[in-house]
Amino acid sequence: MTVRVRFAPSPTGMFHVGGARSALQNWIFAKQQGGVFVLRVEDTDAARNKPEWTEGILSALEWIGIARDTYEGPYFQSAYAGEHRAAAGRLYDAGRAYYCDCTREAVQARTGSQYQGYDGFCRDRGLPPGEGRALRFRTPDEGTTVVVDLIRGEPTFENKLIEDFVIARGDGSPVFLLANVVDDLTMGITHVIRAEEHLPNTPKQQLLWDALGVKPPVWAHVPVVVNEKRQKLSKRRDKVALEAYRDEGYLAAAMRNYLMLLGWAPSGDREIVPWSVIEEEFRLTEVNPSPAFFDEKKLRAFNGEYIRALPVDEFVAACRPWLTGTGTIAPPPWQPEEFDADAFAAVAPLAQTRIAVLSEIVPNVDFLFLADPLIDEAAWAKAMKEGAAELLDAAVAGYTALESWDAESLKSTLEAVGAERGLKLGKAQAPVRVAVTGRTVGLPLFESLEVLGRERTLARLRAARLRLV
Structure with a gap:
């Protein structure tokens, strides 16, 4: 028997990370078993579904590593409406379902509670099909339904506690429980x-499988996130x-690992x-049934580790959409033609x-591609205190006289400027950094000045000095 698993999202919005986790687990399990991963889009709620959300699911799956040529589908639940109605008819003909014309208000009036389930009022009335009459499954009065679950053991449900649930609405359209089965x-x-x-839906669905004369699938309910x-x-x-x-x-x-x-x-x-280790070692039977904590801080740390592990050329390529304004939510604060690929390549390892x-690459390197730096006013106020103007004057003089424009020469020059004023390098470089980059923190300063170049560095230092007049 070929193992066949399915991932069946509803296209009612953005792709949930919990759904992505389930998709990956299904995909890996199918791959391990030499089976088939089926994608089924449950699109029968036309009022809430949008085609672009379906495309978003496909795109998100592709991004996470589930390529379109590795699964069967997508199938659309709406295409199987005929099969749904036929199954409802078979259950009715076999006496496993009956028609009911009870309204919610009528049930509440009889039971005296809005929280109590259906009371079985129409079970033996023998109502024929009719407009506005829902079709209810006739749940067995006795016994139990045992759900054999690879993760949770054998949850057992008393049939008498399962109400006669609706499987088709008054207009004949099947509900999720039946359509899914x-x-x-x-x-x-x-x-x-x-x-x-x-x-909680599984015992009802298993009863439907049994009533249709087919052995139910193997169940595995992964923990809630x-x-x-x-x-x-x-x-x-x-x-x-x-997304x-x-x-x-x-x-x-990083995302799929996490x-x-x-x-x-x-x-x-x-x-x-x-990923090869995960594909080899993952076992459904080893999944912990306890709730799983989605820790965004931990995910962020994971991602940082993955970024640092990239070869530099791959890192440069990965950053490019954010630097050129393609495929991002917000464009960078410069025009595409202002982006200098060589300058970025020089600072990329830093x-x-x-x-x-x-x-985060944008605020770290934006000073390289803008005519003037974006000044953080809080950073300016912190750095440009008493003595900053004189320090900038000295830095301009020292840097103008430099024969070699390299990081080491830039550093030693500013060290000397600071020492003349009784300042350590950390204090001396603060006004220079804000004048040139607009911020108090960022990439190593002197390597940044080397890439920025003599002309632009001196122009920014002079502009900052004029602002302090």
């Missing part, structure tokens, strides 16, 4: 690997969109490991050790 059946899905939040307050990650409250991390400059390799650690760990005392996400 029929799609899995139609596509030959053998293993369902999905988030823990779906576990939570924030630092141990609350389930929410699109309304938390930063959960995979947002991509556009901020997280590396795909996502795979949400509920699982490779062997040994290590977390940052080659910048690579200082950033944790690629978008």
Whole structure:
């Protein structure tokens, strides 16, 4: 039997990092088993679905490493409406479902509670199909439903506590529970690997599989992903969109490594490991069922490690979209023609050790590509204190007289300027750094001045001195 797994997102917004984690787990499991990964887009909620969100899912999967030629699909749930309705009809004909005309208000009136489930009022009324009549599954009165789960053991549910749930609405359209089962059946899905939040639906779906006369798939419910307050990650409250991390400059390799650690760990005392190791070592049965904490600070640290591990030429290429204004949320503060690839290549090794996400490259190197630096006024106030004007005058004089414009000469000149005023180099270079780069922190100063060049450096020092008049 060929293993077939599926990832079935709904295109109702940005791609959730929890969904990306589930997709990776399904994809790796299928690959390990020599099986098939199926992508199914559950698009039956037309009011909430948008084509661009479907394309966003495909693009995000591609970015995370699940290329379009490595899976089957995408299939669209809406294309299987006929199969859904046919299955509902078979269940009705077999006496496993019945029609119900009860409104929510009527049920509440009979039960005296808005929280109690359906009371089975129409179970034996023998209502035929009719407008506005929902189709309910006839849940067995006795016994239990045991869900055999690779991660959670054998959760057991008493059938008497499962209400007769709706499988088709009053207009005949199937609900998620039935459509999901029929799609899995139609596509030959053998293993369902999905988030823990779906576990409460699983006994109902397993009853549907049994009623349709087919053996249910193997279940595996991976842990819910939570924030630092141990609350389930929410699109309304938390930063959960995979695209947002991509556009901020997280590396795909770092992201997928981190996502795979949400509920699982490779062997040994290590977390940052080659993808080949994860593909080899990942085991569904080793996934921890406890909630998994999505730690953005840890992800950021992961990403910094991955950035520092890049060969310099790959780092330069990875930064280019942020430096040239392509594929980013916000363009850089310079025009594309002002970007100097050679200048950036010269400082790239210095910048690579200082950033944790690629978008941070812009404020670190913007001074190289602007006619005038972007002055941080707080930094200016901090650096340009008493004596700054005289120090800038001396720096201009010393740098004008330099025969060799290199980092070591620039450093020794400013050291001498500072020593004449009783200042250590750290204090002496503060006004110079702000005058030239606009900030108090950044790349190593003297290497930056060497790349910026004599003319532009002296022009900025003189402009800063005039501002202090």
